[in-house]
Amino acid sequence: MSKRKLIESRKSARFFLIQALYQWQIAQNSLSEISANLADNPKFSEANSEYFHEALQGITQKRTELNQLLNPFLDRDIENVDPIERSILWLGAYELENQPDIPYKSVINEAVELAKQFGAEGSHRYINGVLDKLAKTIPSRQAENVK
Numbered sequence: 001m002s003k004r005k006l007i008e009s010r011k012s013a014r015f016f017l018i019q020a021l022y023q024w025q026i027a028q029n030s031l032s033e034i035s036a037n038l039a040d041n042p043k044f045s046e047a048n049s050e051y052f053h054e055a056l057q058g059i060t061q062k063r064t065e066l067n068q069l070l071n072p073f074l075d076r077d078i079e080n081v082d083p084i085e086r087s088i089l090w091l092g093a094y095e096l097e098n099q100p101d102i103p104y105k106s107v108i109n110e111a112v113e114l115a116k117q118f119g120a121e122g123s124h125r126y127i128n129g130v131l132d133k134l135a136k137t138i139p140s141r142q143a144e145n146v147k
Contacts, residue, residue, distance in 0.1 A: 009048035010102075011110065013055070014091060016047050018114050020056055021087035031056055059094045066093045073133040084118050085127060092131040096138050104135045104144050 001009070020034045029037075035053065038044055059066065067078045070093050078086060092111040095102055108131045115124035135141050 006048070009046065010051050012043070012047035013049070013052040014110055014114060015117075016041070016044060016052055017055055017059075017091055018084065018087050018118055020052075021059065021090060022083055022118075024060060025083045025087070031060060055091065055094060058098060059090050062094065063090065066090050066097075069093050069097065069134060069137075070130060072137075073130045082120060082123070085115065085120070085123050088114050088119065088127055089130060092127065093134060096131065096135055096141060100140050104141050108132060108135065 016038050020038055023029055023034045024031065070078060070089055088111050092107055095107040096104060108128060111131055112124045112128050115127040
């Protein structure tokens with residue numbers, strides 16, 4: 001797979017991940033049920049399904065750890081953050097921590113774009129600020145000159 005195709009398929013996977021994480025929080029459906037429902041969407045074929053499933057499992061399993069990473073940079077308890085913004089923050093934190101092949105600027109940019117698409121007006125600024133501060137604290141990101 002070309003680098004461009006990989007980037008586009010991950011972008012599509014993130015689009016579906018935010019929907020899956022939102023459903024998981026609100027409807028509390030099982031991950032397999034959520035995944036099956038989203039897979040019925042014709043556009044899901046454009047998504048990197050392996051990345052989607054890996055990230056969905058990782059985020060839901062590491063939710064407590066992700067909350068602890070994010071907590072110092074939030075202005076309120078994570079449970080009081082809107083479920084869409086919380087989903088985007090989880091995804092960004094997960095990628096910053098577990099996907100060193102994705103540059104931190106790309107992680108933050110993708111999260112900001114998702115916030116503009118799904119979040120409340122102005123939420124992209126909040127997402128940007130939190131993830132930017134978080135990136136500076138992750139040891140594996142230090143080599144990227146996170147400033």
